[in-house]
Amino acid sequence: MRILTTQFAGQVAVITGAASGLGLAISSKLAVEGARVVLLDLNEGALQKAASEVGANAVCFPVDLTNEEQVANVISQVGKEFGRIDVLVNCAGVTGKTNIKSQDVDTADLRFVFDVNFMASFFMARAVLPWMVKQNYGRILHIASIAGKEGNAGMLAYSASKAAVIGMTKVQGKEYAETGITVNALAPAVIQTPMVDAMPAEQVKYMTDKIPMKRCGTLEEIAHMAAFIVSPGTGFTTGFTFDMTGGRATY
Numbered sequence: 001m002r003i004l005t006t007q008f009a010g011q012v013a014v015i016t017g018a019a020s021g022l023g024l025a026i027s028s029k030l031a032v033e034g035a036r037v038v039l040l041d042l043n044e045g046a047l048q049k050a051a052s053e054v055g056a057n058a059v060c061f062p063v064d065l066t067n068e069e070q071v072a073n074v075i076s077q078v079g080k081e082f083g084r085i086d087v088l089v090n091c092a093g094v095t096g097k098t099n100i101k102s103q104d105v106d107t108a109d110l111r112f113v114f115d116v117n118f119m120a121s122f123f124m125a126r127a128v129l130p131w132m133v134k135q136n137y138g139r140i141l142h143i144a145s146i147a148g149k150e151g152n153a154g155m156l157a158y159s160a161s162k163a164a165v166i167g168m169t170k171v172q173g174k175e176y177a178e179t180g181i182t183v184n185a186l187a188p189a190v191i192q193t194p195m196v197d198a199m200p201a202e203q204v205k206y207m208t209d210k211i212p213m214k215r216c217g218t219l220e221e222i223a224h225m226a227a228f229i230v231s232p233g234t235g236f237t238t239g240f241t242f243d244m245t246g247g248r249a250t251y
């Protein structure tokens, strides 16, 4: 049974990568807590299904977030339709090729991973910030990764792109610190989702073996933490990367 709360009542939250995994779990959580949620994803079929699963508080738009024009258009449409944007959670992400050493990294794959993980997160933040500045209120959460803090061997493109996301979070946190806008990141270790299912077993074992709790994180734990970070009450923390690693990174 879902217990309804209202901490996001009257708010509009935009979630990317919302057709699957973390994005879908976070969308459901914010909707249950009273937000009207806007789900964005490339995968149109899965996106429609996700939106109906989230319920009446959800609308969705198919969009390729690596295309800056598409991002600008969809955010302008959301702004016109809803009149405000309070929350952005950037969940869309890809791992690219993994379980390979740096000498075997393919340039096109490296660029592709940066385009989705870093550039798309930047395009989204840039598009929503004017709305948040106008409101003098906003919460941006970039989903980074433990790979961006520590560097996972075999995952150069992914780790470096997530380190870039953490760097962007620090910059944006400072830039908007005198407004009502906070910008934070969340760095999970392994959460069982389609992204992890698609990775080589050896690479997943490398990552899970490092978790002191000896288990993966759950989608419920991610959604709970994300909702806390973007809630109105979390107002005095910005530019920070929250940990979600079962004890792997204690800093």
Ligand SMILES: NC(=O)c1ccc[n+]([C@@H]2O[C@H](COP(=O)([O-])OP(=O)(O)OC[C@H]3O[C@@H](n4cnc5c(N)ncnc54)[C@H](O)[C@@H]3O)[C@@H](O)[C@H]2O)c1
Pocket (backbone or CB within 6 Å): 016, 017, 018, 019, 020, 021, 022, 023, 040, 041, 042, 043, 063, 064, 065, 066, 090, 091, 092, 093, 094, 116, 120, 143, 144, 145, 146, 187, 188, 189, 190, 191, 192, 193, 194, 195, 196
């Ligand atoms: N699952 C984990 O263990 C884990 C750990 C650390 C960080 N993360 C991060 O969390 C985020 C979500 O991961 P997940 O495990 O839920 O993955 P997922 O593969 O289940 O979902 C990612 C979603 O992003 C969408 N997407 C990809 N490229 C896109 C694009 N160009 N435009 C629009 N949508 C696009 C996909 O269609 C998919 O629905 C990612 O940024 C990932 O790096 C995940």
